Amino acid sequence: MSFLHGKNILLGISGGIAAYKSAELVRLLIKQGANVRVCMTASAQQFITPLTMQALSGNPVHTELLDPQAELGMGHIELARWAELILIAPATANVLARLTYGFADDLLSTVCLASAAQLMVAPAMNQQMWKNAATQHNLQTLKARGVRVFGPAEGVQACGDTGMGRMLEPAELVQALSSCCSTNALLQGKRVLITAGPTREAIDPVRFLTNRSSGKMGYAIAKAATAMGAQVTLISGPVALECPPRVQRIGVESAADMLVATQAHATDADIFIATAAVADYTPISVAAQKIKKNADVLELAMKKTTDVLATIKLAHPQLFTVGFAAETNDVMAYARGKLERKGLDMIAANSVADGKAFDQPTNALEVVWKDGHTSLPEMDKHTLAHELLKLVAAQYHTRKPFA
The missing domain is CATH 3.40.50.10300 (CoaB-like)
Structure with missing residues (x-):
């Protein structure tokens, strides 16, 4: 049985071209037996539609901070309590900065602040943005807080540049998640x-x-x-x-x-x-x-x-x-x-x-x-x-x- 079987995984999608990979990521997570819900930023919806993610996950996609369909209208709290793992893929330079400084003015950033779940990010951005001192500072701060960082990979980017900044492939991310979960039971009950x-x-x-x-x-x-x-x-x-x-x-x-x-x-x-x-x-x-x-x-x-x-x-x-x-x-x-x-x-x-x-x-x-x-x-x-x-x-x- 997969280490991801039965896990409640909240996938956060932010606004980068790598958002197209998130569809395959959801499919692979569900194949591993995970329960997947999707939270999308406004920018992410410019790259891939909520309807696509809803069809693949089998669950409504969350996009609004105050959801009139949610209990008491506080969907962010419901999601924060439900999630066992939060993976943001792609995680843009903007999202990394917002997480670092504790912004809470959209659904995804608010859920991250309100949840005790393990937070994981898969960076995806232009190679120069990745090398920028501000981005590297933000990453070190997040790592020091216990945020797990997967990638990025090196290669040709959508903008034509070559270098570090490509989001890991969906199969690699699933393997990284599974590896993390495999350690979660090492001290179970001790x-x-x-x-x-x-x-x-x-x-x-x-x-x-x-x-x-x-x-x-x-x-x-x-x-x-x-x-x-x-x-x-x-x-x-x-x-x-x-x-x-x-x-x-x-x-x-x-x-x-x-x-x-x-x-x-x-x-x-x-x-x-x-x-x-x-x-x-x-x-x-x-x-x-x-x-x-x-x-x-x-x-x-x-x-x-x-x-x-x-x-x-x-x-x-x-x-x-x-x-x-x-x-x-x-x-x-x-x-x-x-x-x-x-x-x-x-x-x-x-x-x-x-x-x-x-x-x-x-x-x-x-x-x-x-x-x-x-x-x-x-x-x-x-x-x-x-x-x-x-x-x-x-x-x-x-x-x-x-x-």
Whole structure:
């Protein structure tokens, strides 16, 4: 059975000559057993008619933001709730820009804002428009938000130019969609516990010690794990990020707080992924009042914090545990040492030398386990999270084939 069988797929068609390919795309999706509805922009209707798409999909085509035929006249909300996947093909440079900046003045853009469904785009435009810095900036922003981008391809274009910008062929898009859906069940029903972000170690009532972690990698992993069917609990230090949909978030401040919260949820977890940058040291004592700037030198006595990762693995040896290691040098040596020393099942290591990774939209990982290693090259953190979880799921099911 196809991975697309029974999936509710909303196909968004925008105004480019590649819209003619959308008819074949609908036909192929239905052949795979998908439930397909079509949403067209006003420009798209200049290239291919709603009647054509209605005949192929077997469903009315949606074109108006406020639909008097829809329940309460709010067709965009109905579509947003119905869709499990939203694919915009073709996705013009204009549509990519509108998605980037959150426009909501037509049906397609509004549905995209109102839906929790995975959003995917198949760019199609002139090669020079594709290379334009504004378009590339918009694409990077969308990728960082978890939008999947399929294509474009290279070749002769309708305008006569040759280069990148052709929409992928319908069969290629169906394969890409199917591949995405095949990963969506990798963690079905599994309980995944994730730590993310920095911790803060108080010095006095107004000051604390912390680190440069933004939490972006951990939050991306939480979102990806949910998309793969997992029940996700996210224990997060202080970050400026929104909690991903359907994720239970527990906020903490210090390393001690993170340990307590993690211990409380580890018993029920199947997989533990520790991306948090937990403080290694904390002040021995915290001043009750704000420390005044009187002395020329301020000395702080510090003590080691309890190792959250090692403590949890020791207490729950059966828990499939994935550690993270951010290193400035000898990344692989330190990663494998940490893996063995703490008895981890896997570790994902990355270099943070020269400002890499921290608070950046991209990252690269060296993923190590007892008898294997894979390099994941630099890519946006949402895509990287999916690639990492594929490896985690594969190792988890290898170790626990009946789980």
